Structures are given as structure tokens and as C-alpha cells.
Amino acid sequence: MGRSPCCSHDAGVKKGPWTEEEDKTLVEHIQKRGGNVGGWRGLPKTAGLNRCGKSCRLRWTNYLCPDIKRGNFTEDEERLIITLHASLGNKWATIATHLEGRTDNEIKNYWNTHIRKKLLRMGVDPVTHQQLPPNQSHHHLPEALLWAAAAASLGGMDTGALMQAQLLQQLLRTIGSNNDATNLVANLAAANAVLNSSGSMVPNLLLQDQMNCLQPGYLCNTSNFAEQHVVQQHLTNDTSPGTSSFAAAEQAGQLCNTAASFAPHDAAPQLPAQEFACLLEPMTELPDLCSLESDSFWKEILEDSYRL
DNA sequence: AAGGGTTTCAACCGCTCATAA
DNA sequence: ATTATGAGCGGTTGAAACCCT
Structure with missing residues (x-):
């Protein structure tokens, strides 16, 4: 089919922002006809508007129609x-x-x-919805921490969870780069002090995800981390106060991105969340609410990671 | 306060689709 | 089967609002 002649090519037809008077004319015309436009092409003439039909349709459907909801997206x-x-x-x-x-x-x-x-x-390709490769990802560690901090400040994540996110990222960085663990241990000590002073409770589910993440072989599948988090949350019917499922998924996504950037290059292809959930290895036994009271737990994990 | 850069979103443009003749 | 036409869609633009220095 050939392209239709565009009415906007008509000489003298007004373009640009609509005036209040034009809006009023268009609304009254359509309401007078009981909302039945008839044909958009002929509407401007019958309504007395110096606009093309296309422009009238757009103005009505995108702005003037009374069914349109205004305000921010939820x-x-x-x-x-x-x-x-x-x-x-x-x-x-x-x-x-x-x-x-x-x-x-x-x-x-x-x-x-x-x-x-x-x-x-967040390091997610908006076209494919897949994890971007590290070299194409806009995501990097400091920004992830800023996001986590923002989430915490909005009440979506408590300070304990934020600290856990930081710790996990430090840990993964150390695992991935094989650098010495001095900084990590120092951070763990600092985190320990913060947690002890604030008495924060770390969301158990987040910890479980993190522990899974540290298990041998998991890094091959880290691109599924966000999905896995959602599945687990669903299964455990988590209702931790202050942690909405969306915020949790987002925060899981952050962790996922970091983890994925350190994953082996020959990582296995992604699996659907449901299939992957069945393949999960048994969870690591967690320390008591991960109080971080005992550095030995973390040191053991670190030592294990070096053996991988 | 000013002005330069950035973001937002209403509106436009060009195309495809559906359908009537 | 072909053609003409109107409607609708998605990409893009640009003016206004907003932010930062």
C-alpha cells in the first residue's frame, strides 16, 4: 500500500502546542457527538479547527480524553x-x-x-532485558553502592542489608581478582562494628541468596540471581518489614550484576527461574543471624573461595 | 542572578496496517 | 487482485522546565 497523503502537508494548517481555546473547541465537539468522533480526517472542518485530523486525534487520545490518568507512575x-x-x-x-x-x-x-x-x-540491557557484558555495562561497584544507599535511605533496605550488599560485593571482587583479602577483612571488621553498634537485623533471605552466591559453581549462573531471589522470596513468603518485593528484586539485581561481572567467561547459558530453582544446591548453614560476631565464618568462606 | 547543560514530554513525521471500492 | 484511503503506531524532535555551577 502506498503511503497516504499526510494532511499535515495542507497549506495553512496550524502546528505546535495547542491553545486552551483549541482544546475547548475539540472537547466540546467530541462531547456534542457523544464521544463518537466519526472520522478524524473530516473532524477539523466540522469542528472549526485549523488543525489536521491526525493532530486532533493525538491531542484527544494523549491529553484531552477524560479516561486518561494523570500523575506519576506507581x-x-x-x-x-x-x-x-x-x-x-x-x-x-x-x-x-x-x-x-x-x-x-x-x-x-x-x-x-x-x-x-x-x-x-543496573547493568541490564533495556532491549533484551539480559545482563550486559561487563565491558558494556554502565554499572560499576561504587554506583551499586550508591543505589543500595539510596534504597536504604528510602526504607527499602535496612542498614544491615546495605552493609551485607557491600560485603558481598567486596567478597566477589576479591574472589574475581585474586587480590589479597586485607581490605575485605578490614571492611568486615568495620561492618562488624557498625552492626554491633546499630543492632541491625539482616534480612535472612538476602543472606541466603548471598550464601548461595558463594557456593562453588554458582557464579556460572549468577545472571539468574535476581530471578532466583524473587522465586525464593515467593516460596518463603517473605514479609520482612520495609523490604517490598520490588525493592528486594532490585537490590538482588544489583548484587546479580556485580556477581555476573566476575563470572567465568564460559558461563553456562541462562535457565528459566523455575528450572534453575530446582537445580539449587543445598543452602549453606548460616551463622546465627549472621551477626558477624565471629570473623572465622567469613574467613573460612574466603579461604574456600581461593581454593575454587 | 545568570547562563549553560540536561531532562521531560507534548507533538510531529513517516511508515504500516486494515479495509473499502 | 489491485489500489486508494483513513487510522494507528513507533521513532524522533524541540520547546519548556528544571538543575547545576
């Missing part, structure tokens, strides 16, 4: 967009049908200005 909406985008791609109109009151244009803009950047910062 956490649930954001999660739904990401989920739908993973399966549908840039099918904004289709995605919009799943979010009541949101337009395709609004979702597209929100994706490009917020979600896309957020995923990139």
Missing part, C-alpha cells in the same frame, strides 16, 4: 511495564492496553526517560 505500573516490555518489546500501544488510563505515548516517554536509564544503570 511502582506496580512500572513493574508491569517492564514485564510487558520483556515479552512484547516496543509495542507501546499493546502495553498501554494493560495499564488503565495510560496512553502509549505516556508509557513510551516514561520508558525512555526513566525505566530505560534505570535498567542501564
Whole structure:
């Protein structure tokens, strides 16, 4: 089919931002017809607007239509967009049908200005939704810590969890680089002091994930870490106060990214979360609420990691 | 306060799809 | 089967708002 002649090529047709008067004219015209537009092409003439039909349709569907919901996207909406985008791609109109009151244009803009950047910062390719290779990832350790700190400040993660995230990242860095463990031990000591002084309780589930992460062979599958976290959370019906599932998944994603960047290059292909959950090795026996009272537990893990 | 850089989002453009003739 | 046309979609643009120095 040949391309249709665009009405915007009409001489003298106004373009650019709509005035209040034009909005009023368009709304009154459509309401007068009981919401039945008829045909957009002929609408400007019958409504008395010096606009092309296309412009009228866009203004109505994206802004003036009374069904449109205004305001910031909720956490649930954001999660739904990401989920739908993973399966549908840039099918904004289709995605919009799943979010009541949101337009395709609004979702597209929100994706490009917020979600896309957020995923990139987390080291996730916004097109494929897969982990970016370390050399392409915008993610790096200090930024991960900033994210964790931001999450903690918003109440999504307590300080104990934040410290755990830092510790895990330090540990993985040490494992990956084979550097000496001096800094890690020093950090562990510092963390110990902080935890002892604050009395923070470390979310048990987060610890379990971290412990799994440290087990031999796990690094080959770390790209599934975020999914695994969600599956485990679901299975254990975790309801830790102050840790929403989304925040937990995000924080798990952070840890996943770091872990994946140190994974062997011949890492096994990814498995669906459900399949992977069945393959999980038995959990490591955790110390008492991981109080970090005893450095020996961590030292043993470190020693094990050097033997890998 | 100013001005330069960045971000946001309404609106446009060009294309494809669906359908009537 | 072919063609013409309107509707709708997704990528892109640019003005305004916002932020930073």
C-alpha cells in the first residue's frame, strides 16, 4: 500500500502546542457527538479547527480524553511495564492496553526517560532485558553502592542489608581478582562494628541468596540471581518489614550484576527461574543471624573461595 | 542572578496496517 | 487482485522546565 497523503502537508494548517481555546473547541465537539468522533480526517472542518485530523486525534487520545490518568507512575505500573516490555518489546500501544488510563505515548516517554536509564544503570540491557557484558555495562561497584544507599535511605533496605550488599560485593571482587583479602577483612571488621553498634537485623533471605552466591559453581549462573531471589522470596513468603518485593528484586539485581561481572567467561547459558530453582544446591548453614560476631565464618568462606 | 547543560514530554513525521471500492 | 484511503503506531524532535555551577 502506498503511503497516504499526510494532511499535515495542507497549506495553512496550524502546528505546535495547542491553545486552551483549541482544546475547548475539540472537547466540546467530541462531547456534542457523544464521544463518537466519526472520522478524524473530516473532524477539523466540522469542528472549526485549523488543525489536521491526525493532530486532533493525538491531542484527544494523549491529553484531552477524560479516561486518561494523570500523575506519576506507581511502582506496580512500572513493574508491569517492564514485564510487558520483556515479552512484547516496543509495542507501546499493546502495553498501554494493560495499564488503565495510560496512553502509549505516556508509557513510551516514561520508558525512555526513566525505566530505560534505570535498567542501564543496573547493568541490564533495556532491549533484551539480559545482563550486559561487563565491558558494556554502565554499572560499576561504587554506583551499586550508591543505589543500595539510596534504597536504604528510602526504607527499602535496612542498614544491615546495605552493609551485607557491600560485603558481598567486596567478597566477589576479591574472589574475581585474586587480590589479597586485607581490605575485605578490614571492611568486615568495620561492618562488624557498625552492626554491633546499630543492632541491625539482616534480612535472612538476602543472606541466603548471598550464601548461595558463594557456593562453588554458582557464579556460572549468577545472571539468574535476581530471578532466583524473587522465586525464593515467593516460596518463603517473605514479609520482612520495609523490604517490598520490588525493592528486594532490585537490590538482588544489583548484587546479580556485580556477581555476573566476575563470572567465568564460559558461563553456562541462562535457565528459566523455575528450572534453575530446582537445580539449587543445598543452602549453606548460616551463622546465627549472621551477626558477624565471629570473623572465622567469613574467613573460612574466603579461604574456600581461593581454593575454587 | 545568570547562563549553560540536561531532562521531560507534548507533538510531529513517516511508515504500516486494515479495509473499502 | 489491485489500489486508494483513513487510522494507528513507533521513532524522533524541540520547546519548556528544571538543575547545576
